Each structure stands twice: as C-alpha cells, then as structure tokens.
Amino acid sequence: MVGAALLALFGADIEIYAVDPWQELGKIGWGLLLPGWSDLPALLQALGYTVAFALLAVAVAAPLGLLLAMVFHWRPIRLLCAALRSVHELFWGLIFMQIFGLSATTGLLAILVPFTGVFGKVFAEIFEQQATQPAQTLPPAATGLKRTAYTLLPQSWSALLSYTRYRFECALRSSAILGFIGLPTLGFHLETAFKQGQYSEAGALLWAFLLLIASLRWWLRARLIPLYLIAAVWLLPETIGFSGGGSLWQFVSVDIWPSALRAGDGSGLLDWLTMMFSEQVWPGLVQTLLLTQIAVVLTGVLVLLTYPLASRALVGPVMRWPGRLLLLVLRSTPEMVLVYVLLLLLGPSGLPVVLALALHNGGLIAFLVANASDAEHKSRITRADDPQGLKRYAYVETPRRFPAMLAFLFYRWEVILRESAIMGILGIATLGFYIDSAFEEIRYDRAFLLIVVTALLNIVVDSVSRRLRRQALPDTAQ
Known part of the structure; x- marks a missing residue:
C-alpha cells in the first residue's frame, strides 16, 4: 500500500500553487474563533x-x-x-x-x-x-x-x-x-x-x-x-x-442512453465510447485512483500520530480530552467542507482532496482506535513494570491496536475512493468533475456512463479490500 502511494505521487495532480494562504487562513481562523x-x-x-x-x-x-x-x-x-x-x-x-x-x-x-x-x-x-x-x-x-x-x-x-x-x-x-x-x-x-x-x-x-x-x-x-x-x-x-x-420513464428509457445506441448505429456507438474513454473515463479514473491511494496511506499515518492524543493509557484521563475534541472536529466536519477550505488555501489541485480525506478519515479511525484502547485499559490490570510514554506507545498500545487499525483502514479504502470521485464537483479532475460537467451540459448519456464506471470501480476496490481484511486479518476482518 505504501509503495503504491509513493508511485502515485509521480502521476497525481498535487501541485502546490503560488498562493498566499496566510491572510485567508487568518480570516478563516478568526471566523471560527468569533x-x-x-x-x-x-x-x-x-x-x-x-x-x-x-x-x-x-x-x-x-x-x-x-x-x-x-x-x-x-x-x-x-x-x-x-x-x-x-x-x-x-x-x-x-x-x-x-x-x-x-x-x-x-x-x-x-x-x-x-x-x-x-x-x-x-x-x-x-x-x-x-x-x-x-x-x-x-x-x-x-x-x-x-x-x-x-x-x-x-x-x-x-x-x-x-x-x-x-x-x-x-x-x-x-x-x-x-x-x-x-x-x-x-x-x-x-x-x-x-x-x-x-x-x-x-x-x-x-x-x-x-x-x-x-x-x-x-x-x-x-x-x-x-x-x-x-x-x-x-x-x-x-x-x-x-x-x-x-419524467422518470423519459430519463431511464431515453435520456441516459447515447443517441447512437438508440438509433442502432454500432459504428457511431463505438466512436462515442472511444471518445469518452480517451477524453473523460481514463483521465478521471487515473486521477481518482492516484489520489485515493495517497489519501489511504496518509490516513494511516495520521491515525498513528493522533490516536495517542485521545488514549487514556497514553496521555492520562485529563489530557485525552483535548485530543478527543480534535478527533471530534476532524471526523464530524464533512470532507467536502474541508476540501473547500483547503482549495482556498492551497489552490486548485488534488492536494486539498488528499489532505481533506486523510484528515477526516484519520480522525474517524483514530477515534475508534482510541476508544478500543480505553476499553481495554479499563478491563486490564495494570502491572508495576508496564512501560510508559513513548515506550508504551511503541511496544504495547500500537501493536495491540494495529490489526484493528488496518482493518478499519481497508474498510475505509472504498469510502475514500467514493469521496475522491465526488470531489470533482469542486473542480478537481477526478471522475466527479466529468460527471458534474455532463449534468450541467444536459448530457445524461455521458453522466450515466461515468457513474457506471465509478460504481464498478468501487465494487472492485470493495472486493479487494474485503479479501485483504479476511486473509491478512481474519480476527478483525469484520
């Protein structure tokens, strides 16, 4: 997974544009504070x-x-x-x-x-x-x-x-x-x-x-x-x-089918499919997959960094509350809102998508992992020789939490893919960008084809992630 994400960096559109985000970020910060x-x-x-x-x-x-x-x-x-x-x-x-x-x-x-x-x-x-x-x-x-x-x-x-x-x-x-x-x-x-x-x-x-x-x-x-x-x-x-x-019947029987198919023109249909694949399906598919893979791995990194902040066993019963508040904000804020803010700060590329998906899903999984850590900490008898601090994080809590964390991550893989695709509505060149453009141009046949491609891609990724969970993590696969 990490190797695939590193390779994806070379093809993903994650350019940082020359913008000055600090003034805008300050205004957003004041808006949140006041x-x-x-x-x-x-x-x-x-x-x-x-x-x-x-x-x-x-x-x-x-x-x-x-x-x-x-x-x-x-x-x-x-x-x-x-x-x-x-x-x-x-x-x-x-x-x-x-x-x-x-x-x-x-x-x-x-x-x-x-x-x-x-x-x-x-x-x-x-x-x-x-x-x-x-x-x-x-x-x-x-x-x-x-x-x-x-x-x-x-x-x-x-x-x-x-x-x-x-x-x-x-x-x-x-x-x-x-x-x-x-x-x-x-x-x-x-x-x-x-x-x-x-x-x-x-x-x-x-x-x-x-x-x-x-x-x-x-x-x-x-x-x-x-x-x-x-x-x-x-x-x-x-x-x-x-x-x-x-009209539901008009929409499902006429609007979503290409005119060449309705006219029985096989050659015209092949030309239409070729054009759609080369100009919209393939570019959108590639960017969706690349951004998804980077976001999945970054999500795992953020989980490892943030779950200790909300774990009673690692930071204590009092200091975990700021961490839980942070994770509440991350998991509760819709990804679309995070992307919208990051687009203002970083410019129009796939980088805001990657960061927003990692922040939201990382906050969600870290919250679940921290809850599991707290539940076990309550039921487990504390030993006098238990390590504390960084050693406890590295040698006790993280090894115990890691299998379940991977299971959650594999489960969210398919969700992150769906979110990567939909972010195209905000102008990112994923599948959602071409779908939104097709609806705006009242080209329902194009939109339908792209949505079918998106659905098939999600089904494939869901199947792969389920196999990984069951084969590699049989005790936590569900």
Whole structure:
C-alpha cells in the first residue's frame, strides 16, 4: 500500500500553487474563533432540514437494509447492495434532481438509496458473527424469517442499534453536503458563506454542526424518535425552482442512453465510447485512483500520530480530552467542507482532496482506535513494570491496536475512493468533475456512463479490500 502511494505521487495532480494562504487562513481562523450569525431563524431552519433529511432517510433505509441482510446470501441481493452503495450520495442527488428537481424527494432518495445498500451489507456481516447454536433449537420447518427473529436479532440487536446510530451520524454529514448541489441544508449556506468571504457566518455554521454531532448522545433518545419523525416530515422543504416536468420513464428509457445506441448505429456507438474513454473515463479514473491511494496511506499515518492524543493509557484521563475534541472536529466536519477550505488555501489541485480525506478519515479511525484502547485499559490490570510514554506507545498500545487499525483502514479504502470521485464537483479532475460537467451540459448519456464506471470501480476496490481484511486479518476482518 505504501509503495503504491509513493508511485502515485509521480502521476497525481498535487501541485502546490503560488498562493498566499496566510491572510485567508487568518480570516478563516478568526471566523471560527468569533462566529456570528445575523439570521438565527435561517440557521435553525438549515439545521432542521439537515436533521430531517438524515433522520427520515435512515428510518427507511435501516429496515430495508435489515430485510436485504436476511437474504444477503443470494448473489443478486449482494450485487444490488454493492451497486446501491457504490454510487456517492451526491451523484444520486444529481440523478434524482433531473427527475424530481430540488425537492424533499431528491434529498431523501439521495441518502436513502446508498444507505440501504450499506445497511444490507453491514447487517449481514453482523449476522455472520453470531453463534449458530440457537438456530439448532428451532424446528427444521421454521422459515428464514422466524430463524432471524428468534436467533439472529436477539443476539445482534445491540450491534445493529449501535451501527444504526453511527450511520445516522454519517447521514447528517451526507445531508449537510447535499447543500453543495442546491438543497437547503447546512452545506448550501456554508458554500455561500465561503464564496462571499463571510467566515464568521461559516464559523457559526460549522460550530452548530459540530455541536449537533457532539450532542447526539443526549438528544437522540429512542423514546423521542417517533416525535422527531413527525417533526421531520413537517420540516421538509418545498420544491425549489422546478415545474414538475421531470419524467422518470423519459430519463431511464431515453435520456441516459447515447443517441447512437438508440438509433442502432454500432459504428457511431463505438466512436462515442472511444471518445469518452480517451477524453473523460481514463483521465478521471487515473486521477481518482492516484489520489485515493495517497489519501489511504496518509490516513494511516495520521491515525498513528493522533490516536495517542485521545488514549487514556497514553496521555492520562485529563489530557485525552483535548485530543478527543480534535478527533471530534476532524471526523464530524464533512470532507467536502474541508476540501473547500483547503482549495482556498492551497489552490486548485488534488492536494486539498488528499489532505481533506486523510484528515477526516484519520480522525474517524483514530477515534475508534482510541476508544478500543480505553476499553481495554479499563478491563486490564495494570502491572508495576508496564512501560510508559513513548515506550508504551511503541511496544504495547500500537501493536495491540494495529490489526484493528488496518482493518478499519481497508474498510475505509472504498469510502475514500467514493469521496475522491465526488470531489470533482469542486473542480478537481477526478471522475466527479466529468460527471458534474455532463449534468450541467444536459448530457445524461455521458453522466450515466461515468457513474457506471465509478460504481464498478468501487465494487472492485470493495472486493479487494474485503479479501485483504479476511486473509491478512481474519480476527478483525469484520
């Protein structure tokens, strides 16, 4: 992995442009230190939209994913889940926007569809980890539904709830960045504030979102979820700037297919495919893969550097709190926002993408690794001859955490690839750049081909990462 990342440095577009970021960085810093928002109702409304999209999408996607997990052993179901989750939420948003406009339906489906595929895969993996002995007590004629209800669900219920809670946090980030394509969530106001240089307002939005994530444990209560769902339906925004002329059948039967294919012109179709491969598919594919590989390895380096800052065993029960705050900020800030800020500071290249993906994913994995370290530290008896400081980090904690860290890293590999592709919306020459351009030019056939290529690439990388986890790390592969 490290060798591939070093080779990728020679082909990736990571040029540092001659910009003077310090003045702009100072303004952003002051905006974060002195946040201000003149229109409080608009801020609360954006927060409400962000939560509403995320909550309703997860409320539908989780049960659908549970049903898919029950039949995940069927190959068509596995392929369906892989196809759904391999396309980023923003790409799904761009697709549904052509049919439903800037509407609540677009926002909900953009999150719901890929999350259903993710829930199906992860819930199935949770089921695979459960003991098989309880199923042997059921009558042979018991149906699959009964077997799941009486054996798998009771054993895995806490794990299912825990993952659903985590996925809701992911949905909040996805909902926020849907604002970058025009939906009225936090991302819409963030983009506007950054473009206009209103960094105090941007700081207020970021702090509001971080507080929303940090306070999940207090306001996300099971008994309150029915009330939240009712409120979320009431909060959904109206359709914006769309006359309702979208046609699903027109889109799937005509718009996404090249004219040469519809006309039965084989030679013209071959010319079109050749042009697309040489001018868009191959350049976008190469840059996406190169940036992904560098970001994955840099993520691993950042995990090794930052997880000790939040580990009780390494820095103590008091000093770990600043580290946990740092990791909270890194893992809670959407990658799109980090890239947007870094583009202002470093110029338009792939370097902001690499840094943003490494910071976000490194913060997330470091948080999980530090939690695992704390949990083991509580249950393990401290010996008088235990090393401390750097020796404890190098010879005790890191060797114990390293296998799980690699498993998390391999799991996030596919996620980083999806994020690398979508960053093209901000002008980076990955696959997302060509997809966004195709939608802007109303060339849906080009956009569809590029999205299919992106999905296939994600499926391949997900398959490779899963094999690596299972072969190299059998005890922590799930």
